[in-house]
Amino acid sequence: MKAEYINPFFKATVDVFRIMLDLEVERGKLGVAEDLAPSKDASAVIGITGDLSGSILYSFPQDMVLEMVRIMSGMSLTKMDSFVGSALGEVANIISGNAMTNLSATQYLCDIVPPQVLIGKTASLSMATEKALVLPVITSIGDFEITISLRENK
């Protein structure tokens, strides 16, 4: 898998976090994973189809998700309910949508499949045919991971 797929997702994350959460993000050291596995408490998976196909997994610690939803809603939330889960899915959806726009600038035309939200550290979602790249993202309210598993269809 090409590392060049990473930048459109990182740029989209920077933009969306700034717009929706007033937070600056930094990237950590890129890693490799054998498969797509949620590493933290709450995750959203987005399917990608088109010139590239595969999945993107956004995995967050619970406290971070609750704080993100508090920043957006102005409400203090203490549990991972369906509102918090749906909001997490929407944020992942918006980041992925922006990443698709960024990818189209590099001639890859792709669509996204609506998010699936997973609560808890569940088993691997799939064995990626190729290794997945793991991008750690660092923020002042916590760190999360974006796992990118894509293959080229062109």
Added chain:
Amino acid sequence: MWKDKYRVGVELIDQQHQELFGRVSEFLRTVQSEGDWQQKLAKVKETLEFMQEYVIVHFEAEEALQRETNFPEYEEHKAAHDDLKQTVAEYTNFFETEGYVEDKVQELGAKLMTWLIMHVAVADQKIGVHLLEQEGANNEG
């Protein structure tokens, strides 16, 4: 929910946005409030309708302003409004036929909140920029 950074710089729009954020926030707070779902359902429906009504009022006012001022991205912007109205209509149809299932109502709340933040913080800002440019051109002319 409302933040000053969401201001577009057009008084009518900013005032309506604050009202809209207020109504969405009231809906979210009602859905999230402590208590039995069946008992708070009447209030959930009331705040949902109150919010929905204003979505229409606001979108119409904003689209009218865009037409009057020849906003170049009118069609695209209207399509985004139509999409949101469609989403809300699909949820309300579901609620009326299948019942006001809490998880589904929560899901709609999350969609509305994130849609509104992104739309007002990005797409609507272009209206303000357009009007400023127009004002500049008029002053030069």
